[in-house]
Amino acid sequence: MQMNTQIPALKIENLVKRYKGGFQALNGISFKVSQGDFYALLGPNGAGKSTTIGIICSLVNKTSGSVEVFSHNIDENFAQAKKLIGLVPQEFNFNSFEPILEIVKYQAGYYGIQANIAKEKAEYTLNILGLWEKRKSTPRELSGGMKRRLMIARALIHDPQLLILDEPTAGVDIEIRRSMWELLQKLNDDGRTIILTTHYLEEAEYLCRNIGIINDGNIIIDTSLRELLDQLKKETFIVYLKNPITAAPDIENVSITLTDERTLEITPKENQTLELIFSDFAKLNIQIVSMRNKSNRLEELFMDLVNK
Ligand SMILES: Nc1ncnc2c1ncn2[C@@H]1O[C@H](COP(=O)(O)OP(=O)(O)OP(=O)(O)O)[C@@H](O)[C@H]1O
Ligand SMILES: [Mg+2]
Structure with a gap:
């Protein structure tokens, strides 16, 4: 038509x-x-x-x-x-x-x-x-x-x-x-x-x-x-590790949770670059195999908006 x-x-x-x-x-x-x-x-x-x-x-x-x-x-x-x-x-x-x-x-x-x-x-x-x-x-x-x-x-x-x-x-x-x-x-x-x-x-x-x-x-x-x-300012990444770990590492300016022994969720604070975070991981001898964006950003925004 x-x-x-x-x-x-x-x-x-x-x-x-x-x-x-x-x-x-x-x-x-x-x-x-x-x-x-x-x-x-x-x-x-x-x-x-x-x-x-x-x-x-x-x-x-x-x-x-x-x-x-x-x-x-x-x-x-x-x-x-x-x-x-x-x-x-x-x-x-x-x-x-x-x-x-x-x-x-x-x-x-x-x-x-x-x-x-x-x-x-x-x-x-x-x-x-x-x-x-x-x-x-x-x-x-x-x-x-x-x-x-x-x-x-x-x-x-x-x-x-x-x-x-x-x-x-x-x-x-x-x-x-x-x-x-x-x-x-x-x-x-x-x-x-x-x-x-x-x-x-x-x-x-x-x-x-x-x-x-x-x-x-x-x-x-x-x-x-x-x-x-x-x-959206905050972004969360899912990070897959080469070797299992038992606790989430403590790294400055990033919140990290361990979802299973080889998977972490990391949310960098503002102004914190991934490069710095990764060099901290390297210092702790934690090797990263791959990572991806966690597609929950819209969800977070949505919760913020409706709870305002
Ligand atoms: N026939 C009706 N008579 C009176 N109130 C109604 C009627 N239909 C819907 N409502 C009210 O209007 C509001 C909006 O309902 P609606 O069905 O449009 O919501 P919705 O966004 O489609 O929700 P959902 O995600 O649950 O499907 C609700 O508070 C509902 O109780
Ligand atoms: Mg409906």
Whole structure:
């Protein structure tokens, strides 16, 4: 589809949500997601992530504010916006007794796709999600990871430009999570805009270019992942040793913990160079085999932010 690339895939302004009973879940949030972006919406339980997504997809009524999907205002032109969005909701919401091929084809019908085309598309999406073999099974017969993949297959049936996933990898094992990451990356490389909510910071760090952090109904950070990581002063490294040791060495200006007899975690204090630290290791006759960044920097920042 040809589209003016200046138009954001999503533009949210002053979005407020007050639920019946008076609880205010969103306090007037604003953010934009550019076309082609991979955007993570992060935040602790109850922050307002699913509420925001529910409003974008018109499953939840907003109290005030505006939402535009590729410049289509959802109040004025939801039919257009709907065609452009593929949603993978947080909770499974399919009929557990229906064969999965039928579930996906039914969704195509919901988007007005003709039956013969729907069949082809269903085969295609079930194939790329590795579910074609299971097409005659019902969701009850699928594993948790397969159910998640079914949710994604179904969301892709009408070839949406904006894919929104609400915690797609919750409860999914590492291997399947990795394969889902690859798939999402491919969908993004193909030009789709992706918005994802997650509790796994490494997921956001691995996949996303831009990041919004929401807490108590407010956006507290909206920036690029790069900039966010650059803001972090402290950095922790995992250091692998040649020979086992029994206690963490005591070295000035660095905190060190022994995770097992051949693995240390070191966090240099500000202004302390790795070179100096390594020469201290050498003096203690501790030989280093390899090291890597511990990818917890975002996590630390996140804890700092939400505990402020
Ligand atoms: N239907 C509802 N009625 C009343 N309050 C609600 C309703 N749905 C959500 N809330 C409240 O709104 C707040 C935000 O909920 P939301 O589901 O958007 O959070 P979330 O960021 O998606 O959390 P999680 O990470 O746990 O999925 C919570 O305090 C929640 O209790
Ligand atoms: Mg949620």
